Amino acid sequence: MRFAVRLAAAATLGGGLAAGCADFTALEDPAFGLPDVEVEQPSFTSDVEPILVKRCALGGCHTPGASQGGLALAPSAAYDELVGVPAVTSGGPFQRVEPGNSANSWLVRRIQADPAPRNGLPRMPLAATPLTPNQIATIVNWIDQGALRN
Amino acid sequence: MRARGLIATLLALVIAAPPLAAQERAVERRSFSDGQGKLMAFYSAVLTFTPVEAPRERRRGELAVGLELGYVPQLNAEQRRVGDKPESTNLAPVFPRPRVSYALTDRLAIEGSWIPPVAFFDVKANVVSLAVSWTAPVRGALRLSPRLAGALGSVEGAITCFDDLATRSPDLAEYWGLICYARESEDDFQPRHLLVELMAAWERPAARVTPYAGLGARGDWTEFDIGVIRGDGSRDPDQPILALRTVRPYGVLGATWRAAPRARATAELLYAPGSLVTIRLQGVVDAIRR
Numbered sequence: 001m002r003f004a005v006r007l008a009a010a011a012t013l014g015g016g017l018a019a020g021c022a023d024f025t026a027l028e029d030p031a032f033g034l035p036d037v038e039v040e041q042p043s044f045t046s047d048v049e050p051i052l053v054k055r056c057a058l059g060g061c062h063t064p065g066a067s068q069g070g071l072a073l074a075p076s077a078a079y080d081e082l083v084g085v086p087a088v089t090s091g092g093p094f095q096r097v098e099p100g101n102s103a104n105s106w107l108v109r110r111i112q113a114d115p116a117p118r119n120g121l122p123r124m125p126l127a128a129t130p131l132t133p134n135q136i137a138t139i140v141n142w143i144d145q146g147a148l149r150n
Numbered sequence: 151m152r153a154r155g156l157i158a159t160l161l162a163l164v165i166a167a168p169p170l171a172a173q174e175r176a177v178e179r180r181s182f183s184d185g186q187g188k189l190m191a192f193y194s195a196v197l198t199f200t201p202v203e204a205p206r207e208r209r210r211g212e213l214a215v216g217l218e219l220g221y222v223p224q225l226n227a228e229q230r231r232v233g234d235k236p237e238s239t240n241l242a243p244v245f246p247r248p249r250v251s252y253a254l255t256d257r258l259a260i261e262g263s264w265i266p267p268v269a270f271f272d273v274k275a276n277v278v279s280l281a282v283s284w285t286a287p288v289r290g291a292l293r294l295s296p297r298l299a300g301a302l303g304s305v306e307g308a309i310t311c312f313d314d315l316a317t318r319s320p321d322l323a324e325y326w327g328l329i330c331y332a333r334e335s336e337d338d339f340q341p342r343h344l345l346v347e348l349m350a351a352w353e354r355p356a357a358r359v360t361p362y363a364g365l366g367a368r369g370d371w372t373e374f375d376i377g378v379i380r381g382d383g384s385r386d387p388d389q390p391i392l393a394l395r396t397v398r399p400y401g402v403l404g405a406t407w408r409a410a411p412r413a414r415a416t417a418e419l420l421y422a423p424g425s426l427v428t429i430r431l432q433g434v435v436d437a438i439r440r
Contacts, residue, residue, distance in 0.1 A: 020428045021223045022192055023421075026185035026231060059176070060329040060378060065388035068328055127325040128233030 030132050038137040043150045044079060048142045051135050052078050055125050071096070082107060083147050091119060099147035102140040111136055175375075176390040182398065182424065185232055186374075189225075189239065190339070190394040194372045195422035196222050196245070197301050197341050199263065199279035202432040203416045204351040204360040204406035205295030207285055208253035209440035216434035218247040218263075223426050235325060238312040242271035247279070249432070258284050265303070277303030277341065283349075291354045297366075299345040304338055310376050310389075311335035329378065336377035336385070344369045349402075358408045368422070369397045398422060412436040 030036070032054050039047045052073045056062040062073040069089045071081055082097040087106035094106040102108045109117040110124045111131050123130060131139075142148075180187035202218050224240045231237070251261040260282050267276040281299035288294050311330030315322045326332055347366025354360075376389040404418030416432045 020221045020426075022225050022229055022426050024188045024192065024229065024424050026188055026229045028185045028233070059376065059389035060386060063388050066329075066386075122321040122324050125233070126329070127235040127321050 028129055030129055031135070032129070034135065036132050036134050038134040038141070040141060041145065042138050042142040044142060044148065045150065047138050049075060049078050051131065051139065055128070055131060055135075058125070058128075061126065079149050083149075089121070097143055097147050100144060102143040105143050108136070108140055108143065111139070174387045177373075177393050178390045180392050180394050182394070182396045186392055187394050187396070188424070189230070189232075189237065190372050190374055190392065191370065191396060191398060191422075192225070192425045193239070193305070193339055194341050194343055194368070194370050194394070195398070195400065195420075195425035196220065196428070197277060197279075198343070198368060198400060198420060198422065199261075199281055199299040199301050199345060200347070200364070200366070200400075200402050200418060200420060200430070201261070201281070201283070201295075201297065201349060202249075202404070202418045202430045203414065203434060204353065204362040204404065205283065205285040205293050205297075205349045206351065206353060206360070206406075207256055207287070207293070208259060210253055210255050211438065211440050212253040212436065213438040214251045214434050214436050216249045216251075216432050218249055218430055218432040220245050220247065220430045221428050223428055235315075235322060236318075237309050238307075238314070239309055241273045241307045241309070245270070245275065249434075257286050258282070261299075273305055273307040275303065275305040277301055277305065281345075291352050293351040293353050295349040295351070295364075297345070297347050297349060297364075299347070300343060302342050304340050306336060306338050306377075308334035309337040309339075311378055331379065331381050331386075333379045333381075336379055338375040338377055340373045340375065342371040342373070347400075347402075351406075360406045360408075362402075362404050362406070364402045365399070366401070367397055367399050370394050398425065412439060 034050055034054055042048055053075050057073045060066050061068055062071050064072045064074050073081060083099060085096045087094040087096045090106045094104060096107050097105045110121065113123065113130065180190060182188060182191055222243055222245060224243060227236060230239050247263050247265055249261060249263045251259055253259045263279040265275045265277040267274050279299065279301040281297055283295050283297035285293055285295040311326065312334055315326040315330065345366050345368050347364050349362055349364035351360050351362035372394045374392040378386040378389045380386050400420060400422040402418050402420050404416055406414050406416040409415050412435055414434045418430045420430060421427050
């Protein structure tokens, strides 16, 4: 019995030192709680603005307080900050959102994986999980359909 | 009477009003299912105030002092990643916790601990823990001990913004410059948890080693204050405070060795599912013995 107790104590100590570890993998939801589907005919209010607010209007980024690159994407202000507004950080003749032309919209260029259209600038959201392909496609569809305030 | 009313009003205002900083900052709720919530739960679990000693009957008035050393498992890059950005959380591999216990009666004991605000590795903690336990023989050598404990405090370190970000990749360098203002952050992890646990020990008078085991639940009200520091030295009010509210189970397995009539040593294995497995060691000396 005494031997068994000592053995248990030694196993506890040895096992603890050997097995001391974290018991989790920090898997992040790539859609950040938003629906991960491509919306064919998106509404700005229901489908696009929630993506921008949830993924871009974060502390230190595109909130009214931080307004990085002069862009604040708070609810109710996001549309006016984007559509038809010159993209000052693009170094080119781009608008943040050019209605009917997603390929020339700086917003789309900055969130896509290909670095060439964004002139090698970091992909947005900066140092964060990228938007899902479905979320990007939803934004592209909204712009190509005229970037309506709907 | 008037003065008493004024004091009561002032007290009510102090209790009801949240701190000024908290009024200006957004509080984001995190759950155990997301990456940041798991990170917070991990560090809360590290500080779980388990007994790190087999429950035992004492004599009223007995006082014991001890020093606990807890191993903090190091997290890999994936576990420390939030988005594409690493968090600098591997700041200390071990934490020391001085402890004291006092027997109010032969069966009822209180325990306390304070980690003073002294820089240790790259963190400065200031954490108070308290516990009350009741221990009684059940049958033969079996002792049962229900225990209620809690921890409260602050652990400060540069977790969100650290100067290594400037050299890792162009994206992180831009993050360091734009979001971090090229300054290390003064983040404040604030563990606040309550434990309810039941310990069982097999204590035979002739044996020098007493094995024990226990199960418990930890209720967390833990917060992480993202302390990005602006160019003028002030805290960036745009950064939120993350709040974790969860209840998590845990279990312990340990053995206490009576090294001398007044000295004991304990090794304890703590398992908090979804957070960690770790080992704690404690040396205890009876300062007052009846």
